[in-house]
Amino acid sequence: MLKTRKDFSSELKKMSDQLSQLGTPTGYGCTEERFDELLGLARGLNETKPVRIVSKWMWLDIDYTEDPITLKELIEKNLQPSRLKIRFINFDETEEVRGKTWFYSSYLVSLHKNALVETEDFFYILFGSGIRRCLTPEDVNMGMVQV
Numbered sequence: 516m517l518k519t520r521k522d523f524s525s526e527l528k529k530m531s532d533q534l535s536q537l538g539t540p541t542g543y544g545c546t547e548e549r550f551d552e553l554l555g556l557a558r559g560l561n562e563t564k565p566v567r568i569v570s571k572w573m574w575l576d577i578d579y580t581e582d583p584i585t586l587k588e589l590i591e592k593n594l595q596p597s598r599l600k601i602r603f604i605n606f607d608e609t610e611e612v613r614g615k616t617w618f619y620s621s622y623l624v625s626l627h628k629n630a631l632v633e634t635e636d637f638f639y640i641l642f643g644s645g646i647r648r649c650l651t652p653e654d655v656n657m658g659m660v661q662v
Contacts, residue, residue, distance in 0.1 A: 571602030
């Protein structure tokens with residue numbers, strides 16, 4: 516089906532509205548003085564899972580109300596319907612993405628000490644403050660989020 520001018524206008528307005536919403540401060544994150552403590556905690560939880568220190572981050576709660584099957588699959592895997600959107604990676608033990616911008620984490624497993632986020636494959640130390648937003652899966656997939 517071809518999109519009309521009205522469809523495009525509606526999509527542009529939605530994108531503009533999404534980009535203009537900043538989000539809510541989380542109270543999560545840490546200063547540099549806590550890096551050693553949080554690295555030690557990560558090692559104690561899983562010594563083989565790599566650690567990344569990230570800044571300019573956003574916690575995205577993804578609303579799967581319209582997709583209960585995906586939500587059920589995440590819950591069965593003990594994952595939260597949330598991801599991090601990261602603007603800058605300050606340190607990456609794997610050296611895969613150091614310095615890369617606009618990076619998404621995989622789904623979250625848990626948050627420790629308000630500054631250490633665990634996903635299936637990494638620990639993320641949240642450096643500095645960040646914000647939290649609730650979005651639809653489509654919004655996340657379209658990259659309609661700015662940190």
